[in-house]
Amino acid sequence: MAAAPAARFPVFGLVRLLGLAAAAAIVVWAVHFRGGMALSSETDKLLIFNVHPVLMLIGLVVLNGEAILAYKTVPGTKKLKKLVHLALQFLAMLLSLIGLWTVWKFHDERQIDHLYTLHSWLGLACIIFFSLQWATGFYTFWYPGGSRSGRASLLPWHVFFGLFLYVLAIATSVSGLLEKSIFMQSAKMIGRFSTEAMFMNSLGMLLVPLGALVILAVVSPGVGKIDTYRGSSE
C-alpha cells in the first residue's frame, strides 16, 4: 500500500482552530440568530431545541476530534494520553446524550413525531455506536482491561471504528443543519439567501476541512507519536 501523506504544516493547530471556530459558530447561531437556549421554557419551546445542535456539534465533532488526536497532542506518558482520550470521549458521550434528551423533550412538548427523518436515524445510530465503542474501549483498554492478545486484536478495530464514527458524526451534523435550514425556509422563518441560511451553510462547509484535517492528522506519519498504532503494550 502507498505510504500515508505526511503533513508539512501545523495540522494539530489547524484542527484546534477549525474546531473552536465550529464550536463558536454553533453557539453564535443558537444565541444570536435563534434567541438563546433553555433546558425548559413555557413560552418558547424552540429555546429547548437550540441546545441540541450546540451539544451535539461540540460533543460528537469537536471534542471527539480532540479526543481522537489526544494520543498525538497530549504530552507525557501513554497512560496520561489514554486518560485524556477516554475522559474527553466520556464528555462527548455525555453531551450527546443530553443533546438527544433536549430534542426529544422539544418534540414531546410541541407534539412533533420522533425519529421520522434521516437525520434522526443517523444521529441515533451515531449515539448508540459511540456509546458501545466507549464502553468496549473502557472495558478492554482501561478497566478491568482485556488480555494482551484481546487488546492487540481490538485496537485496530477501535481505531477504524472510531474514525468511521467521527465521519458519521460530521455527516449527521451536516444533515441536521440542512434539515433545520429547510424547515425554517418552508415555515418562512428565514429566506433562502438570508444571512442565517448562508451562515448555516458555511458552518456545514467548515466541517468538511475539519474532518479532512483530523483524518490527515491521524494517518500522517511523523506528526506526534504513533506508538499507539503500533500496538505497544504499555
Ligand SMILES: O=C1O[C@H]([C@@H](O)CO)C(O)=C1O
Ligand atoms: O491497552 C492497550 O492495548 C494496546 C496494546 O497494548 C495492545 O497490544 C495499547 O496500546 C494499549 O494501551
